[in-house]
Amino acid sequence: MKNAKKNRPELLKGQSEFTQLPKNFIYMNNGTEGSMPGCVIKALHKTLKQWANNPTNAFEIDPVLGKRQKKNRKAMAQFLGVQLNNICQTENTTMGLNMVIMGLDFKPEDTLVMTDHEHPSIISPIWILKKKLGLQVKVRKFPKPAELSKINAEQLIDHLFPNIPVLKNAKALCISHTYNTTGIRLPLDKIKQRADELNIRYLIVDGAQGMGMVDLNKPENRVDNCDFYAAPTHKWMNGPPGTGVLYIKNACIRPPEFYPPLSQKMAAYMSDDDIQSQLPMAEALTIRGCSIIPAYVAITKLLKFFKKIGGQEKVEKHILGLSSIVRDFIAEKSPAGLISATAPELQSGLVSFYPFNWEQPQTCFKDKKTVIGVVDKLLEKGVQVRYVPFPTVDFSEQCKLQCHEQDSVRDCSGEPVEQTFAVRVSTGYFNTPEDVKVFRKTLKQVLKGLGK
Ligand SMILES: Cc1ncc(COP(=O)(O)O)c(C=O)c1O
The missing domain is CATH 3.40.640.10 (Type I PLP-dependent aspartate aminotransferase-like (Major domain))
Known part of the structure; x- marks a missing residue:
């Protein structure tokens, strides 16, 4: 966990209550699980x-x-x-x-x-x-x-x-x-x-x-x-x-x-x-x-x-604001890598993209091994995001239901169907513009090392 959050400039109301998230750790996986503000932990106790x-x-x-x-x-x-x-x-x-x-x-x-x-x-x-x-x-x-x-x-x-x-x-x-x-x-x-x-x-x-x-x-x-x-x-x-x-x-x-x-x-x-x-x-x-x-x-x-902290509107504004920065960064560097929508009405706090070769960003990696490798390297450097498979659902009598863990997926006729893997970034309320900056810098380091 090398990329310590240095001085946190101007926190939003309530952000400082997420004290259980370690200081040197940038958690961008709210889509899997949230943390808890101190007042909630106290109330639960x-x-x-x-x-x-x-x-x-x-x-x-x-x-x-x-x-x-x-x-x-x-x-x-x-x-x-x-x-x-x-x-x-x-x-x-x-x-x-x-x-x-x-x-x-x-x-x-x-x-x-x-x-x-x-x-x-x-x-x-x-x-x-x-x-x-x-x-x-x-x-x-x-x-x-x-x-x-x-x-x-x-x-x-x-x-x-x-x-x-x-x-x-x-x-x-x-x-x-x-x-x-x-x-x-x-x-x-x-x-x-x-x-x-x-x-x-x-x-x-x-x-x-x-x-x-x-x-x-x-x-x-x-x-x-x-x-x-x-x-x-x-x-x-x-x-x-x-x-x-x-x-x-x-x-x-x-x-x-x-x-x-x-x-x-x-x-x-x-x-x-x-x-x-x-x-x-x-x-x-x-x-x-x-x-x-x-x-x-x-x-x-x-x-x-x-x-x-200002209600749901304020929370949404912050979350979507940070995810726009992530999305714009990916869109600018590797349009071919971006998966999430750019249309405002389809946007969310989740941004998914295929990892790409930093020097030749039109070359994207969609296989499980590379994508998990990128997520693991980010985590080693103190930034947690996650990988997501694109599941293919099949309800035909001949085939079993496909699930996330499987590497190869077949359609109803038994033909293989492309299943790809992507990196997914969640920008939670507790995340800051500084976190996104560190994420970008760390991602660059990791992508530069891809294939070496
Ligand atoms: C779209 C979607 N549905 C359902 C779930 C399951 O959520 P829960 O753990 O609340 O049942 C998840 C969890 O990641 C999800 O992303």
Whole structure:
């Protein structure tokens, strides 16, 4: 870890609270996990002690720590600009997505639309339904990386979800708010409009790379564009591990439309004359055994921290500002290497690129070994980013589901499909322009050594 952060000029409000990140370490991987500001660690510590002091009371009746979580859910609802009964706290994005996808009443004849860049946490439950039920899955392919950096939102939406008969009347459209592979952010309001034009019943969004990175109160990012939005609070929000949130638009959703697999309260929904004993669905999903409640209390503290530092708008501005510097640097040095979009409405806090030969920047490296080598060398020098594979999803009967770890990927016909690897940089709230400068300098050193 050679590149020590020297004098940190002018920190933004709250940046100095990320004291657990080592001084000589530049952490640019918020897209995998966040750190935590001191106030959240302190709150977590305090509530764990409160819990340990009187556990039964905490779980059964305490107004803050108790199992129904109304206070903490309400604070989260306010943060997202929605209502208490739209919010269920979860452990992570994967949990929220599984609650939804495994809970909706899909039939074998239903069609579900997704893209070839979805994360395993959404692919996995879809794959189960495909295998178990015979659900029809249509996988739409993203344009090639070389085209992505030049495309705009309308063109991308027309490419991914054109108004064609095969997509019409699908039961669900499953997408990511921001793609963990390319850093492409989809404008949810325009996606919703297209889903309506296609008469698609449910818009289900993986918000793992959205919440805490962009301002969820802006029209294009609002969770209420979606029927379901599952997000973590342990990544860009910088909350405790094992925390997340599920937004459910229809607070009154119930069987037979929705049979969620994870709750202790579903028996009450099975008899029509027992409406009084039915909790709002988000609350029924909250009562699922003892969860990491002290951490949900710490999240409420985190939401106050967001307020203190100027709100989501300010956080987004900082994150996207830093990612623009990274993107412009790559675009200028190696246009062929840049994968992430340059169109403002598709930008996010993630920038992906292929490593390139510093002297001949049109020569890019896309293989796993070189890309991991670059990421490892950066880490040796005190800068943490990550590598991302571009997964290819295949739902054909002949082929197994492809996963990240595999080197070679085949399409339905058995033909090999190109799978490439890229470097991904996350610019978190705690990062500074100085961090980006060090990243650029270190990357230059590493790329100069490539192939030697
Ligand atoms: C797009 C996407 N979806 C889902 C996940 C899984 O997130 P979680 O750990 O909150 O389940 C990730 C994690 O990196 C992701 O990038």
